[in-house]
Amino acid sequence: FTIIIVLGAIFVPALLGGDGTTHQIGLVGDGGQELVDAAAALAEQRATEEEPAELFETQIFDSVEEAEAALDEGTIDAAVVDATALLTRGGGFFGGSSADSRLQEAAATVRIQDLVAENAEAAEVVELLASEPLEVRRIGEASEEEQAIRGAIAFGGLILMYMAVLTYGTWMLSGVTEEKTNRVVEVLLSTLKPWQIFAGKLAGIGLLGVGQMAVLIAIAFAALSLSDTIDLPSLPVDSVIALIGWFILGFLLYATLFGAAGSLVSRMEDAQNAAAPLSILAVVGYLFSFTALGDPGGTVAVVGTYIPFTAPYVAPIRLAFGEITGLEMALAVAITIVTIVLMVRLAGRVYAGGLLRFGSRVKWSEAFRSAS
Secondary structure, rough: OOOHHHHHHHHHHHHHHHOOOOOEEEEEEHHHHHHHHHHHHHHHHOOOOOOOOOOEEEEEOOHHHHHHHHHHHOOOOOEEEEOOOEEEEEOOOEOOOOOHHHHHHHHHHHHHHHHOOOOHHHHHHHHHHHHOOOOEEEEEOOHHHHHHHHHHHHHHHHHHHHHHHHHHHHHHHHHHHHHHOOOOHHHHOOOHHHHHHHHHHHHHHHHHHHHHHHHHHHHHHHHHHHHHHHHHOOOOOHHHHHHHHHHHHHHHHHHHHHHHHHHHOOHHHHHHHHHHHHHHHHHHHHHHHHHHHHHHOOOOHHHHHOOOOOOEEEEEEEOOOOOOOOHHHHHHHHHHHHHHHHHHHHHHHHHHHOOOOOOOOHHHHHHHHOOO
């Protein structure tokens, strides 16, 4: 299972890349086609057999308003206005999108060629290289400050999600294993059914985890306010709600599997080995989220939104950057909830089958079959 996860983490992003990315570019006014042609030429020069050239397709608009509407609908990735300005929805945490970067690079190349033809001074070329040739105009943003805040929330939420999944998942794992090791579970089974014990532990640790995380965040914000270290901005409500909701969903999904893994071993020393594939699965989700931070509207981020084990990392990031629709978010939540229900049923059966088996480590399939 671990080998499958590792191979999937390596090959799936490559497969999602397909035979090369196609950028849809809108053109308003004159001169934009020259920049797009330059971007395509640069992409062709850098193409290899392993990494095919990025492709560029253009659409012509009569006005900036039409281009902005197309950007908002997602039918184009960026728009060039009079070869001097770049309209974009905004990039990820690490800067603009791939299309933005390619067009800026192409504009710089064209401008440098013009300067050389005009025998311009070297200082002008250096100044051009140190700046963005195209003026960037982002749509759908209240301000640059809010975009920065949303980026910080996305990055901070990613770190908290990763820490919480591993920390509270390990609590679930060690709690189940410890109860099995010291035979406490035998006493509990005299009055409770296995699924009741499992559900109670899941709810208890989940509430404790959410409470602990909330206290830590509240104390941090209070300390920052009292110390006047930085000016605390007002947080976007939608991003905060999304982080809390996905934190709960992510915990339930991973903790369910961690708990089932804990029921398969009889010693604490074996617990981490049993949970190793699940830890790697969490790391894969973490890696998906970094791709989403760089390009929240890219193929990898979109696909990761609908994979239950990566959605808790990816979906809040895409929301923070305004790159996910309400329908996409609702579908991602629905898929994750359905997966949690299925995993609870699976984990409950494995838990019941492995709870009273002591000695050597029990296989998942053996525990599932032996459950009554």
